[in-house]
Amino acid sequence: MTPPVIKILYTEVKGVLHMSHMSKKIDFDKLRRSSMLGKLNQKQWDDFKMVSSEYGRRYQKGQIIHLEDDPCVSADFIVAGALHVKRHDVEGRTFMIERFKEGDLIGANLLFSSDPVYPMTIIAESDCIIVSYGKEQILHWCQSNAEFLESYMLEISDKTKVLVNAVRKISTGTLRENLTVYFNELMERTKNDSSGRVVKLPVTKKELAERYGVARTSLSRELARMESDGIIIVMKDNKIKII
Numbered sequence: 001m002t003p004p005v006i007k008i009l010y011t012e013v014k015g016v017l018h019m020s021h022m023s024k025k026i027d028f029d030k031l032r033r034s035s036m037l038g039k040l041n042q043k044q045w046d047d048f049k050m051v052s053s054e055y056g057r058r059y060q061k062g063q064i065i066h067l068e069d070d071p072c073v074s075a076d077f078i079v080a081g082a083l084h085v086k087r088h089d090v091e092g093r094t095f096m097i098e099r100f101k102e103g104d105l106i107g108a109n110l111l112f113s114s115d116p117v118y119p120m121t122i123i124a125e126s127d128c129i130i131v132s133y134g135k136e137q138i139l140h141w142c143q144s145n146a147e148f149l150e151s152y153m154l155e156i157s158d159k160t161k162v163l164v165n166a167v168r169k170i171s172t173g174t175l176r177e178n179l180t181v182y183f184n185e186l187m188e189r190t191k192n193d194s195s196g197r198v199v200k201l202p203v204t205k206k207e208l209a210e211r212y213g214v215a216r217t218s219l220s221r222e223l224a225r226m227e228s229d230g231i232i233i234v235m236k237d238n239k240i241k242i243i
Contacts, residue, residue, distance in 0.1 A: 024080045024127040026052055027102065031079060034103025036155060039147040048131075052079045056129040065106075065122040065130065072110035072118055074132035078102055081128025086210065087120040096210030098162050099125065099203070108152060109159040111135055175222050178212055183232065183242055201238045 028049055031037050040048060056079055059065060065076075065083060078100055085097040085106075097120055100106055110116045112135065142149040186199040201208060209219040226232045233241040 024058070024129060026056070026079045026129060028052075031103050036105060036148070036151045037077070037103055039145065039151045040141070041145060044141060044145065044148075048077075052077075052129070052131045056080075056131045059124040059128050059130065061124055061126050063124045065124060066118045068118060068121045070118045072107045072113070072116040074134050075105055075107045075111050075138050076130045076132045078104050078106070079129045079131055082125040083128060084123045084125045084207075085120050086123060094210050095213045096203075096207050099207075105155055109156045111138065175212055175214060175218070176226060179222065179226070180231070182208075182211075183240055187242055197242045198235070199240050199242065201240065204238075 032045065037045070037048065059081075066072075068087065080102060082099060082101045083104075083106065084099055087095045087097060106122060107118075110118065138152070142152055183199055186201070187197065203211075205219055206216050209216045212219075223232070223234055227234055230243055232243060235241055
């Protein structure tokens, strides 16, 4: 029997299935190693590959995937490319909440909500391909595959932490305090030189500014002040040395 998701995808997004000349391709070997898709059994994985290849929606860099307050009717797997989750406030500031890459899932924490709407705007960071699964198919996978269920619950929990951390970043502390916390978190994660004091920013300065809802020029000024005050050294290749 044809899975319900295939019918949904065809009727709802057939207008974009062949939309472009984009060369972005799906790396199924890499996807198979992702935390959630790696939990699918062989039959589920074969079905997923077929649906992704035939019904994946292609978006171009900068295209809006979901607008704030759009209804969430599916869980969307990113099978190629990357997305940004952003929020715009009444003062016109842009906050970059999180970045999602191949193998990640968006909408997992919203699909079964009593009010399933996107609280933020989701934008294609690069050309990307997304495959959507409705509530019925996700429930089927969870009921028939305990490992996938555990992974899905972990995904929901982690997304909650992401939102909590995002609120903390933009609602408490000065920009300098927030940057200090962020650099220390990176230092704990990477420890990428012999002294453990050099970190490489995983995002551009523009994206880092959006994390805290400030202009890039404001971020650059604060980094310069922190360097002048002997707190950090701004190095080449997007690296920061913590003094």
